[in-house]
Amino acid sequence: xxxxxxxxxxxxxxxxxxxxxxLIEEGILDSFDMVSLVLELQDAFDITIxxxxxxxxxxxxxxxxxxxxxxx
Numbered sequence: 757x758x759x760x761x762x763x764x765x766x767x768x769x770x771x772x773x774x775x776x777x778x779l780i781e782e783g784i785l786d787s788f789d790m791v792s793l794v795l796e797l798q799d800a801f802d803i804t805i806x807x808x809x810x811x812x813x814x815x816x817x818x819x820x821x822x823x824x825x826x827x828x
Contacts, residue, residue: 764796775818
């Protein structure tokens with residue numbers, strides 16, 4: 757799963773990321789990228805992400821995104 761998340765993020769941002777890269781703090785994900793990321797994650801993992809779940813702590817890194825998807 758994490759490899760797929762990395763591929764999605766890299767395709768959206770053009771940045772190389774690792775599992776523990778702080779995507780928000782390092783400015784890799786901006787608000788437009790977040791929208792694209794959410795749409796791609798929903799398609800890739802057949803999940804629905806509610807607006808109330810769009811919290812920075814759910815998208816800090818590949819690891820936190822994977823944990824968030826597991827909870828869904």
